[in-house]
Amino acid sequence: MEFDWTVIVDALPALLGGARLTILIALAGLVGGLAVGFLAGLMRAYGNALLNGLAFAYIELVRGTPIVVQVMFIYFALPVLADIRVNPMTAAITAIVVNAGAYIAEIVRGSFLSVHKGLREAGLALGLPLWKVLFYIIGPVAFRRMIPPLGNQFIVSLKDTSLFIVIGVGELTRQGQEIMAANFRAVEIWTAVAVLYLIMTGTLTLILRATEKRMRML
Amino acid sequence: MSIVEFRKVTKTFDTVVVLKEVDLAIEAGEVVVLIGPSGSGKSTLLRCINALEEINGGDLVVDGISVKAGGSKVRLIRQEAGMVFQQFNLFPQMTALENVAFGPRRVRGASRAEALDQAAALLAKVGLADRGHHFPAELSGGQQQRVAIARALAVKPKLMLFDEPTSALDPELRHEVLRVMQSLAEEGMTMIVVTHEMAFARKVGTRLIFMEEGKIAVDGAPAALLADPENLRLREFLQHVN
Numbered sequence: 001m002e003f004d005w006t007v008i009v010d011a012l013p014a015l016l017g018g019a020r021l022t023i024l025i026a027l028a029g030l031v032g033g034l035a036v037g038f039l040a041g042l043m044r045a046y047g048n049a050l051l052n053g054l055a056f057a058y059i060e061l062v063r064g065t066p067i068v069v070q071v072m073f074i075y076f077a078l079p080v081l082a083d084i085r086v087n088p089m090t091a092a093i094t095a096i097v098v099n100a101g102a103y104i105a106e107i108v109r110g111s112f113l114s115v116h117k118g119l120r121e122a123g124l125a126l127g128l129p130l131w132k133v134l135f136y137i138i139g140p141v142a143f144r145r146m147i148p149p150l151g152n153q154f155i156v157s158l159k160d161t162s163l164f165i166v167i168g169v170g171e172l173t174r175q176g177q178e179i180m181a182a183n184f185r186a187v188e189i190w191t192a193v194a195v196l197y198l199i200m201t202g203t204l205t206l207i208l209r210a211t212e213k214r215m216r217m218l
Numbered sequence: 219m220s221i222v223e224f225r226k227v228t229k230t231f232d233t234v235v236v237l238k239e240v241d242l243a244i245e246a247g248e249v250v251v252l253i254g255p256s257g258s259g260k261s262t263l264l265r266c267i268n269a270l271e272e273i274n275g276g277d278l279v280v281d282g283i284s285v286k287a288g289g290s291k292v293r294l295i296r297q298e299a300g301m302v303f304q305q306f307n308l309f310p311q312m313t314a315l316e317n318v319a320f321g322p323r324r325v326r327g328a329s330r331a332e333a334l335d336q337a338a339a340l341l342a343k344v345g346l347a348d349r350g351h352h353f354p355a356e357l358s359g360g361q362q363q364r365v366a367i368a369r370a371l372a373v374k375p376k377l378m379l380f381d382e383p384t385s386a387l388d389p390e391l392r393h394e395v396l397r398v399m400q401s402l403a404e405e406g407m408t409m410i411v412v413t414h415e416m417a418f419a420r421k422v423g424t425r426l427i428f429m430e431e432g433k434i435a436v437d438g439a440p441a442a443l444l445a446d447p448e449n450l451r452l453r454e455f456l457q458h459v460n
Contacts, residue, residue, distance in 0.1 A: 122307035122366075125268055126321045126373055127297035136324055140311045216311075216353075 018175030029096025037104025062102035071095035111142040228275030254429035300370030308354040315350035360391030377408035
């Protein structure tokens with residue numbers, strides 16, 4: 001077979017449109033996932049029995065089920081159960097928030113608890129309430145330790161958006177699938193799709209590496 | 219009124235009784251040196267004063283506030299009782315100057331400029347005027363411990379608690395920390411010091427307490443006790459540390 005570049009040129013506008021959606025879902029999902037993850041992670045690490053239990057149940061529920069099932073549940077089951085209608089984009093973003101949030105929670109918990117307990121005592125001994133100790137002292141140290149595992153999670157979540165093909169979101173993989181179905185140029189289209197994913201994850205890696213370089217690890 | 223008053227204080231870790239109905243009154247201006255074999259409860263006794271350890275029985279009143287009062291009251295006690303740790307525990311992401319300025323800013327609500335000015339003065343006092351912009355990892359142990367003392371002083375405490383402040387230091391670095399502590403004592407600071415530095419106890423201490431198995435076994439003037447320890451266990455202990 002011959003690699004036909006014109007196929008890629010023709011498909012590129014649609015693929016880039018898909019990539020835009022992929023980025024949008026991943027970005028919105030990860031911003032939300034970070035918020036949920038910090039909350040659940042801190043509940044796990046410092047909460048009372050009730051808060052700890054709630055966060056634990058959430059994390060186990062999400063880690064124990066596939067993300068495809070989760071997004072199907074949000075998109076197809078929720079309307080039946082609770083009469084909540086969601087469009088595919090909202091379902092996709094929600095799925096990333098919920099899913100990434102659970103994994104990020106464990107990253108947050110691990111990093112906070114890895115900080116030497118003497119720092120916490122030193123902060124408390126100055127007369128600060130615990131939340132200020134966590135915010136000003138433990139948090140900044142823990143954050144540096146979170147960057148490598150957070151990077152992993154960002155990349156996984158970005159690639160997980162490809163699974164939303166099942167609810168018909170026009171993200172990159174879906175676009176590729178549709179073009180392929182019309183012209184049967186599997187090699188060109190899937191190569192182009194793969195390269196676009198690599199460009200996105202590669203950019204993420206560069207951003208993370210720059211962030212890590214700017215901060216001294218502690 | 220005593221600045222620190224233990225009333226039948228009991229402290230247990232699970233089933234182990236670490237402090238057994240301890241009674242102790244410490245007056246403002248005293249420099250109390252706490253000694254004793256490991257596991258005798260001396261560090262725990264110190265850490266009960268600023269409620270880093272919760273007491274299980276009796277009462278402990280610091281500057282008129284009970285450690286059992288909880289929440290914001292306990293934070294008031296901690297602001298009045300500065301603490302210096304064996305492992306320094308400086309905040310690693312902050313420079314020496316920022317470490318010292320941290321308490322005034324976040325506890326006393328001082329402005330950044332005001333807190334940094336005061337921090338610079340305190341660093342000069344502990345002999346580290348030129349190290350303000352260094353991070354803890356760039357300082358020697360003795361320098362780190364002196365920053366830690368300045369950090370505790372910055373909150374303007376009424377008394378200072380020292381938990382084996384020189385135990386993690388090389389011998390040649392100890393004296394610089396002990397010198398700072400001595401000048402602090404000479405200024406009239408109330409100090410409670412857990413240490414094995416017998417020379418410091420003799421020279422600077424106004425009171426020596428020997429603890430054994432969760433109780434105060436000997437309590438008296440350092441010079442007399444160290445010269446002629448009547449208590450058999452204290453005599454044995456001193457032979458081991460010297």
